[in-house]
Amino acid sequence: MSVSRRDFVKNVSLVSAGFGLLQPFNLPAQSGTPQLRLGFIGVGLRGQSHLQMCLERSDVAVKVICDVDDRMLGMSKELIRKSGKAMPEIVTGSDTAYRDMLRTDKIDAVIIATPWEWHKPMITDSISAGLKYIATEVVLGITLEDHWEVVRAAEAANAHVMMLENACYRRDILAILNMVRQGLFGELVHLQAGYQHDLRGVKFNDGVTPYNSGVEFGAKGFSEARWRTNHSVHRNGDLYPTHDVGPMAMMIDINRGNRFETLSSFATKSRGLHDYIVKKGGKDHPNAKQLFKLGDIVTTHIKCANGETIFLQHDTNLPRPYSLGFRVQGTNGIWMNLNNGIYIEGVSKYDHEHWDDANAWYVKYEHPLLKRWG
Amino acid sequence: MSVSRRDFVKNVSLVSAGFGLLQPFNLPAQSGTPQLRLGFIGVGLRGQSHLQMCLERSDVAVKVICDVDDRMLGMSKELIRKSGKAMPEIVTGSDTAYRDMLRTDKIDAVIIATPWEWHKPMITDSISAGLKYIATEVVLGITLEDHWEVVRAAEAANAHVMMLENACYRRDILAILNMVRQGLFGELVHLQAGYQHDLRGVKFNDGVTPYNSGVEFGAKGFSEARWRTNHSVHRNGDLYPTHDVGPMAMMIDINRGNRFETLSSFATKSRGLHDYIVKKGGKDHPNAKQLFKLGDIVTTHIKCANGETIFLQHDTNLPRPYSLGFRVQGTNGIWMNLNNGIYIEGVSKYDHEHWDDANAWYVKYEHPLLKRWG
Numbered sequence: 196m197s198v199s200r201r202d203f204v205k206n207v208s209l210v211s212a213g214f215g216l217l218q219p220f221n222l223p224a225q226s227g228t229p230q231l232r233l234g235f236i237g238v239g240l241r242g243q244s245h246l247q248m249c250l251e252r253s254d255v256a257v258k259v260i261c262d263v264d265d266r267m268l269g270m271s272k273e274l275i276r277k278s279g280k281a282m283p284e285i286v287t288g289s290d291t292a293y294r295d296m297l298r299t300d301k302i303d304a305v306i307i308a309t310p311w312e313w314h315k316p317m318i319t320d321s322i323s324a325g326l327k328y329i330a331t332e333v334v335l336g337i338t339l340e341d342h343w344e345v346v347r348a349a350e351a352a353n354a355h356v357m358m359l360e361n362a363c364y365r366r367d368i369l370a371i372l373n374m375v376r377q378g379l380f381g382e383l384v385h386l387q388a389g390y391q392h393d394l395r396g397v398k399f400n401d402g403v404t405p406y407n408s409g410v411e412f413g414a415k416g417f418s419e420a421r422w423r424t425n426h427s428v429h430r431n432g433d434l435y436p437t438h439d440v441g442p443m444a445m446m447i448d449i450n451r452g453n454r455f456e457t458l459s460s461f462a463t464k465s466r467g468l469h470d471y472i473v474k475k476g477g478k479d480h481p482n483a484k485q486l487f488k489l490g491d492i493v494t495t496h497i498k499c500a501n502g503e504t505i506f507l508q509h510d511t512n513l514p515r516p517y518s519l520g521f522r523v524q525g526t527n528g529i530w531m532n533l534n535n536g537i538y539i540e541g542v543s544k545y546d547h548e549h550w551d552d553a554n555a556w557y558v559k560y561e562h563p564l565l566k567r568w569g
Numbered sequence: 570m571s572v573s574r575r576d577f578v579k580n581v582s583l584v585s586a587g588f589g590l591l592q593p594f595n596l597p598a599q600s601g602t603p604q605l606r607l608g609f610i611g612v613g614l615r616g617q618s619h620l621q622m623c624l625e626r627s628d629v630a631v632k633v634i635c636d637v638d639d640r641m642l643g644m645s646k647e648l649i650r651k652s653g654k655a656m657p658e659i660v661t662g663s664d665t666a667y668r669d670m671l672r673t674d675k676i677d678a679v680i681i682a683t684p685w686e687w688h689k690p691m692i693t694d695s696i697s698a699g700l701k702y703i704a705t706e707v708v709l710g711i712t713l714e715d716h717w718e719v720v721r722a723a724e725a726a727n728a729h730v731m732m733l734e735n736a737c738y739r740r741d742i743l744a745i746l747n748m749v750r751q752g753l754f755g756e757l758v759h760l761q762a763g764y765q766h767d768l769r770g771v772k773f774n775d776g777v778t779p780y781n782s783g784v785e786f787g788a789k790g791f792s793e794a795r796w797r798t799n800h801s802v803h804r805n806g807d808l809y810p811t812h813d814v815g816p817m818a819m820m821i822d823i824n825r826g827n828r829f830e831t832l833s834s835f836a837t838k839s840r841g842l843h844d845y846i847v848k849k850g851g852k853d854h855p856n857a858k859q860l861f862k863l864g865d866i867v868t869t870h871i872k873c874a875n876g877e878t879i880f881l882q883h884d885t886n887l888p889r890p891y892s893l894g895f896r897v898q899g900t901n902g903i904w905m906n907l908n909n910g911i912y913i914e915g916v917s918k919y920d921h922e923h924w925d926d927a928n929a930w931y932v933k934y935e936h937p938l939l940k941r942w943g
Contacts, residue, residue: 381844384837384887385866459833463758464876466900470755492759492898494880496868502838506868506880513758514914515903524866526840529889534908540888 230256234302236293236317238262238271240405240418241332242308245359246271250278259296261286293317297324304328306359310422315341318356322348330357333437360441362519368442371523371530375446379539381527383447388439389508389520395471398424398511399482410476427489431462433509434489438519440497440507446523447503455505457498462490467512487512604630608676610667610691612636612645614779614792615706616682619733620645624652633670635660667691671698678702680733684796689715692730696722704731707811734815736893742816745897745904749820753913755901757821762813763882763894769845772798772885773856784850801863805836807883808863812893814871814881820897821877829879831872836864841886861886 233249235242238260249255257275260283262268268287275282286296297305297320305326307317315336321329335358336342349356362368374380397419401409405418412424426434447453468487472480491512497505508520521532528539537543607623609616612634623629631649634657636642642661649656660670671679671694679700681691689710695703709732710716723730736742748754771793775783779792786798800808821827842861846854865886871879882894895906902913911917 382840384840385868385884457835459835459870461831461833461870461872461878463878466756466758470900491900492878494759494870494878496833496835496870498835504835504837504866504868510759510898513898513900513903514912515898516910516912524884524887524889526844526865526887529887531907533905533910536890536907538888538890 228254230254232256232258232301232303234259234261234296234305235271236261236296236305236307237309237313237332239264239267239308242306243267243271243274245306245308247274250274250280256281257283258302259284259286261293261296263287263290263292294320294324297321297326299325302326304330307331311426312337312422315345318345319348322352322354322356325352327352327354328357329354330359333358333360334435358437358441360437362438363441363445365442367532368521371521372442372446374530375523375525379527379542380523380525380530383503383523383525385504385506385522385524386443386446387506387520387522388443389510389518390433390435390438391508391510391515391520392517393513393515394511395467395514398427398468399471399475410472410480410482412482427468427487427512428485429488431465431488431490431493433460433493433495433507435509435511436495436507439521440505442521443505443523447499447501447505449499453499453501453503455497456500458495460493460495462493465490465512467491467514471512602628604628606630606632606675606677608632608670608679609634609645610636610670610679610681611683611687611706613638613641613682616680617641617645617648619680619682621648624648624654630655631657632676633658633660635667635670637661637664637666668694668698671695671700673699676700678704681705685800686711686796689719692719693722696726696728696730699726701726701728702731703728704733707732707734708809732811732815734811736812737815737819739816741906742895745895746816746820748904749897749899753901753916754897754899754904757877757897757899759878759880759896759898760817760820761880761894761896762817763884763892764807764809764812765882765884765889765894766891767887767889768885769841769888772801772842773845773849784846784854784856786856801842801861801886802859803862805839805862805864805867807834807867807869807881809883809885810869810881813895814879816895817879817897821873821875821879823873827873827875827877829871830874832869834867834869836867839864839886841865841888845886 231254233255235246235257238246239262242260242262246257246260249257257280260268260271262271265287268285272282272285284296284301286292296302303326305317305321305328307314307321307329309317309332311334314331314334318329318331318335335345335356345356348354375383396407397405399410399412400406400417400420402411402415402417402420405420412420414421416424444450449455465487468489469483469485472482472485476482489512491510493509495507495509497507499505506522518533521530523530527541528537528543530537605628607629609620609631612620613636616634616636620631620634623631631654634642634645636645639661642659646656646659658670658675660666670676677700679691679695679702681688681695681703683691683706685708688705688708692703692705692709709719709730719730722728749757770781771779773784773786774780774791774794776785776789776791776794779794786794788795790798818824823829839861842863843857843859846856846859850856863886865884867883869881869883871881873879880896892907895904897904901915902911902917904911
């Protein structure tokens, strides 16, 4: 069953809002509810997370799933069996088998959750096949030209490509975005954020269990260790900027009256991944000889057309607690999420003028939008 | 009375450690204690703070003070009278009168606490006059060439020039430096800090009281507003980097086997100072027409020869709580002072892997060096 574009857009925005949230929606099942017909390219662990959320919805029908990995397909079939939903068509057998499922008489939209280097060809192939609604895991592509290819293809076909950047939908980010739009921070001046997540236990495993289980990667690794780690071997740069730049871009209207203009990026030496292999696998493990191009911390500055600066960090190779390290600063105040501190001139009442000694905790807020921090 | 170089160096290191600390030393007075003979160039509010500390010591004799401002000289004389110490010689009358006091038969050492642009000539004039021990408020000079002039003069005369950067002696910085040197953080990889201090109430006043009292500056301002604000009018850059880069430089041995190699710096638009004038003085105040070159936030990246990156911020024009925002990160862990959080792999026990939700507060430490954070 097909749906009208208008209903579809309404539905897909609901679906989009659900991606990546920890608590999926539980809408009551209704007979006769229009259903969005979905195809999945990639049902690894990330794709299965999206699949599970879709299986819990009455307004989505999973029509076809595609993967090249039998273990992942088996796990996905088990999820579908447990849901009681109809078993979708299974497409597999080769790296390009996904093209067989990209037909608008089967599906209205596709969700892509594959290794990064596959996103661009899968997006453009989906558009070429006539699909108008493509949701993809981050990133859109590897090179700048990859991204332009996606933009050109989408614009030529009037297709909608949505990157599933869940950080844009964090509750704190949406609250701060609302405050920004209501002018609480004044005119924004400077923003910071980072993908600061110790991924050593993701980049390496024992080839069987996904996390913290060993020091293998590539052909001997499982799940993300199989493909993602190679990007740390061969590339030095901010490999994964959307968790941080996505929310920032919304707040200062990037490509909606503002744009990134100038960029400067620095990388540190590379130590963390080698150290992890030696610590966990011993200095004689064959991977202890592996060189990694990726600097442990990559910092990037961006100057925007409207005069703001953005500071980004990519920090995935060292032991550290998780923090996206958001900072939103304007002419009236500042929010930083590391200390959960928010200061708005004339609104926040601090016992002490310093943040360094954790005095943010004694702040008293009187503004209704700030009650959460009170 | 003169002192031997060896005793002097011992004494001056005690004095140096005291500069900028909130609690001055209270050594017992001893008759016959060798005394360091000090001269002061500049006894404005900052110089008076140093003067007061020296007056409380029995091993320092203030022999001469110099300033061009009668009000500041009067305040200083009052401090000296209250201390019961002998009144020093007073030198005043012109911008170059200070040269009259720079004679080694009068003083062993000089403390310079004048407007920034005067530091370099006063340092080099002190060295030319034969003085071997010169302590100066930050910064050493305005231009890169200023700094080289100081280095060349000091090396040629075997003189010692100490910049009185108090952030290097913060208790937390000294504790972290000790941990760094004991290897707790492993090999250092990335460092951050910033001069993040809302100085609007310092850059502007009513010409009579120093802080938060008006929107005048330059000839109509008092104390720092009289001279410091002009740097925000005419210059765009990190005007005051030593609070942040000083402690970082110690931790990674800059000029002791390591060095700054590459630098990139970005400035935001300038809004904060104008906004402050309008908010406090009204849009019709003459200073509301003043343009300021200084971007509200200036961010600077440095890559070091040993592969570390440093990230600095200069953020003095916007409403914000004070924080120097230190971050010290190595192959074994990370410290950030905004949340007072420290994580060392295998040592820190977190209830939760995330810092974002303030779980740093629930950390339990077992390492003896970390008890302060326990």
